[in-house]
Amino acid sequence: MPVPTFDPLSLAAPAALRGLAPYPFPMPGPIINFRGGVPDPVTFPLRDLADAAQRVLRDDPTALQYGYTSAYQRLSDYLISRYARDDGRTLNPDQISINAGAGQAIALACTAFVAPGDAVILEAPTFAWALRIWKMHDAHTTGIPVDGDGLQTDALETKLRQLRSEGRPIKLLYTVPSFHNPTGAVLSAGRRRRLLALAAEYGFLILEDNTYREFRFEGDLPPSLFAQDAGGRVVSIGTFSKIIAPGVRIGWAAGHPDVVRALAAVRGDLGASPWMAGVVADYASSGKLDAHIRDIVPLYHAKRDRIVASLSERCAPYLRWRTPPGGFFIWVTIADGIDPTKLAAAAELEGISYSAGHLYMADASARNTFRLSYSHLSLAEIDRGIAALGRALARCAP
């Protein structure tokens, strides 16, 4: 008797079917890849991390055990000191959640607070991974436009009023207020205050993703939302993926103790690696992390300057953009008359790749935009890549 054909996807839950397209990590290859929020590997403090890995196991073998080990405590202590310094807040250990990067914190918050159909407010555009998570959970997603001062809070209030009148539970707002992914915008001080007031009025949590906060090239950053949060409505999300390296897979969330309990309640793993938590704590609390950040920010600043100069020189007639005051990305709008699909194909032929703007939109709109990530490319690659983009644009221009 032949084995009957078996189709595992016939058993799949809706969440799996919604997520089947793989997340597009940039892959090595001959093309110049402007995709991905990926740090430059030349910044990775390889020797310091390797030394820390040795030191942690020598001093604390429980870093290889299950549970809330002293390695977690060391990292938690470090994060508490960092919040005191950066946000003027005094936190307790039960306000800290240690996770596999910012991505996992977003997913845990979604599972913990969002039932299918609950409203989640996003920036439009927003972080593609976050969008993937909300869609996987069948959240009712709404995008609020972002301009040079970040999330448009007037449009937000209009939308909140509408959602309330529809009787839909408004659970979360997800924002990257400082060097926004993908536009690079900084949410202004006034809009930060307005957003906090709206959260209190409409009763939702704010997930403040500070992944790019340290990558400031010019201008001042207003106080974080978390710094100004008197009511416990802000969850502050951070990660070591960009300021140390993604491969340690350590990030965190900080907030109300009951929020942290809820995040723990829905974990599918048994915690992040305590060894890696210990490595990060050892490296960061030695003062090396702060020095490292001071060293690497100018590198990204130079890349930002180079891509803006290149775009101005090669692409100005065909594209519009705002110069981001920090972060990893530049968001561009394609001139009328150029077909975005044809442009993407022409760019591939010229040997470059970028992320189409609709991937960052809850409603898959904004077809005439795309994101350029300059963070992981060398200055020479940026020059060659933008020159190639200029050729592709010229070929597609009417």
Add this chain to the structure above:
Amino acid sequence: MPVPTFDPLSLAAPAALRGLAPYPFPMPGPIINFRGGVPDPVTFPLRDLADAAQRVLRDDPTALQYGYTSAYQRLSDYLISRYARDDGRTLNPDQISINAGAGQAIALACTAFVAPGDAVILEAPTFAWALRIWKMHDAHTTGIPVDGDGLQTDALETKLRQLRSEGRPIKLLYTVPSFHNPTGAVLSAGRRRRLLALAAEYGFLILEDNTYREFRFEGDLPPSLFAQDAGGRVVSIGTFSKIIAPGVRIGWAAGHPDVVRALAAVRGDLGASPWMAGVVADYASSGKLDAHIRDIVPLYHAKRDRIVASLSERCAPYLRWRTPPGGFFIWVTIADGIDPTKLAAAAELEGISYSAGHLYMADASARNTFRLSYSHLSLAEIDRGIAALGRALARCAP
């Protein structure tokens, strides 16, 4: 105006509310703790792992980057060679999922395949973490009794027939067939064949958790379910948590390529640490892991012998148990006439702690049982702990 009191749990999704009780990791303290599926920290290959951590970063800085790096490929290659050797199966890389331990694989499988109300079949008793995951997802859980030959397949068939007649989708069966958690039982060869036939007949996936497979003290193990799976219905789950150390947080799942795609589709993180994957691959593929397993199994064997001898000497009138042929646990039934709640209190007063049996049951039954984990205790602690248990039993006996 005073800040209004804010209750984040008023916003929580049902999954978070179901999971609020923290998972009971054994905590260090003065008591002798028979809880937890925890390896003995004296077995951790600290120096070899620290060396591997250095070597990986020296040879492969992309182990600190995002994405499907060469570190993952090395681990995937190692696992493929292991499956060829142990299960006689030739796998492709798209049949391997790398995860944060076995626990995450179980959670991913649940999210990928189980919608609320779908039937999940469990052993009764079963792994408490798995039970927590199914309950969090609001699965319809059914426990099938386990005896000395493992899962009772006759009882399973009766239950499957009933679930089918109720029209309930039967999605998954979760089993620990080799040195079962918590009873130590081995599923017999005949029952393995029967289980595979029932999976094909009733159309469900089998999650085969092989976490304790290497900890064999005596007797032969029948071929794994995965080794005998012609139809792609078995997902083989493994972990390095017990054979290397939990703190690396690396486990895996192997199965049908579409199952692996579905697991990837529902990930909330962006993958396990490639650095840790590289460390495990470096250590394991050098041959050191096999030698390590040969070294550590006799240690656990001696602990098993010691706890059985101690129980026979101190507790025989009050408890019944089967001697487990492998694994980390012994499952005991309390004699009639002894109140389980009073016994637990008396045991705490005597300075020991164990896990109540109902924590392992989908229906929270089996109040007259408990699990003793001997894996992380020294022989002297086992002796002192079981002597204390004997005193507690004597005090509670009628």
